[in-house]
Amino acid sequence: MQYRQLVAGSDQLSVLGYGCMRFPTKNGRIDEETTERQMLYAIEKGVNYFDTAYPYHAGKSEVVLGKILNKHQLRKKVFIADKLPVFLVNKSDQLDKFFSTQLKRLDTDYIDYYLMHMLDSLETWENLKTLGIRAFIDEKKASGAIRHIGFSFHGRPEEFIKILEDYPWEFCQIQYNYLDEYNQAGLQGLKAAYEKNIGVIVMEPLRGGNLAAKAPTQVIQHLNTYSEKRSPAFWALRWIWNQREVSVVLSGMNVDDHIKENIHVAEITLPQTMTEEEIKIIDDVKKIYLESMKVPCTGCNYCMPCLFGVDIPGTFSDYNNKYFFGGKMAQFQYIGKSVGLFGGQKSGADLCTACGKCEKHCPQHIAIIDELKNAHKALDMKIVRSGAKLVAGFLKMRKKKK
Numbered sequence: 001m002q003y004r005q006l007v008a009g010s011d012q013l014s015v016l017g018y019g020c021m022r023f024p025t026k027n028g029r030i031d032e033e034t035t036e037r038q039m040l041y042a043i044e045k046g047v048n049y050f051d052t053a054y055p056y057h058a059g060k061s062e063v064v065l066g067k068i069l070n071k072h073q074l075r076k077k078v079f080i081a082d083k084l085p086v087f088l089v090n091k092s093d094q095l096d097k098f099f100s101t102q103l104k105r106l107d108t109d110y111i112d113y114y115l116m117h118m119l120d121s122l123e124t125w126e127n128l129k130t131l132g133i134r135a136f137i138d139e140k141k142a143s144g145a146i147r148h149i150g151f152s153f154h155g156r157p158e159e160f161i162k163i164l165e166d167y168p169w170e171f172c173q174i175q176y177n178y179l180d181e182y183n184q185a186g187l188q189g190l191k192a193a194y195e196k197n198i199g200v201i202v203m204e205p206l207r208g209g210n211l212a213a214k215a216p217t218q219v220i221q222h223l224n225t226y227s228e229k230r231s232p233a234f235w236a237l238r239w240i241w242n243q244r245e246v247s248v249v250l251s252g253m254n255v256d257d258h259i260k261e262n263i264h265v266a267e268i269t270l271p272q273t274m275t276e277e278e279i280k281i282i283d284d285v286k287k288i289y290l291e292s293m294k295v296p297c298t299g300c301n302y303c304m305p306c307l308f309g310v311d312i313p314g315t316f317s318d319y320n321n322k323y324f325f326g327g328k329m330a331q332f333q334y335i336g337k338s339v340g341l342f343g344g345q346k347s348g349a350d351l352c353t354a355c356g357k358c359e360k361h362c363p364q365h366i367a368i369i370d371e372l373k374n375a376h377k378a379l380d381m382k383i384v385r386s387g388a389k390l391v392a393g394f395l396k397m398r399k400k401k402k
């Protein structure tokens with residue numbers, strides 16, 4: 001494993017960070033047995049940075065992380081990153097309350113890397129300041145309850161720079177991958193942080209899977225023109241670790257083979273070692289993606305739940321898939337879900353009442369209401385919908401009779 005410093009003079013962190021937002025699940029809950037086995041494997045291979053947050057897995061990510069670390073007496077061997085749920089804070093006393101809850105859930109008395117979760121503008125940060133966040137941070141750092149302070153960011157580059165310059169941050173966390181070089185904080189933000197000596201953690205390196213398992217055939221074919229066979233995830237991660245400005249890359253790992261592969265790429269990719277040929281391949285792949293992507297949704301779920309039942313990321317995923325993969329599969333899937341064919345609730349974009357609640361939470365600033373309309377128009381097929389409705393009705397009746 002390679003190690004890089006996030007904060008000068010402090011810990012040597014594994015360049016691969018373990019994202020605890022996507023622990024494996026079984027029957028709607030974290031599959032603790034699999035999580036434990038996978039975490040222990042990663043630690044054995046040198047991973048030492050674990051990233052969680054208050055809302056992940058409805059609060060259970062922190063609990064399971066703390067439980068596994070303590071069970072194996074690993075707390076002192078690894079570093080925990082956790083985040084203040086900024087979007088839930090509107091009173092000063094909540095700062096302490098959330099923090100105490102997090103320590104309790106993690107079953108620890110300190111957090112190594114604490115972040116303001118999802119700052120999107122200087123205004124959000126200013127609001128926190130009026131609630132006394134500076135004094136809160138000073139006190140927690142003085143007592144040792146917080147070792148290092150940073151923020152995670154989803155917003156426009158100019159806001160990122162303003163936040164960066166407004167406080168003596170030790171590190172920050174940005175969305176960055178080869179499709180987001182000029183999106184959000186992007187390359188401009190990465191360079192600005194590096195120049196200020198502020199360590200950078202990268203999240204969404206695979207853009208919610210769009211650059212890995214969901215990579216379209218055209219992309220895979222182009223990547224395969226390279227002499228050595230590599231997966232799309234390998235390429236995406238290698239592109240990031242090639243950049244010396246990045247300290248740690250988070251990966252939400254829950255499949256054994258993916259964990260092994262991520263560790264392998266983390267071990268072999270040193271900064272600035274990609275050849276011109278490799279860089280050209282990624283540049284070509286970027287063009288292929290940009291020509292076919294309809295909505296830049298990462299599947300982060302921050303817009304969910306929709307009170308009216310719309311599966312927002314699912315709809316956008318089907319929408320993009322239609323153009324990535326061609327054929328009618330994405331449309332069948334969308335229509336099936338939107339009429340409740342697979343036993344679930346109806347979840348199509350046609351349920352949207354344009355209430356606007358979701359748009360406020362989207363880190364990608366997607367015009368969700370308009371894009372849902374576009375997606376529905378592109379995905380719906382009237383005849384198929386009528387047939388699917390009949391089948392769904394029939395299956396429902398049969399279930400009732402049973």
Ligand code: SF4
Nearest residue numbers: 306352353355356358
């Ligand atoms: S705008 Fe539409 S999709 Fe968004 S929360 Fe409201 S009803 Fe749901």
Ligand code: SF4
Nearest residue numbers: 297298300301303362
């Ligand atoms: S629409 Fe926005 S908030 Fe919702 S899943 Fe996609 S990127 Fe995330």
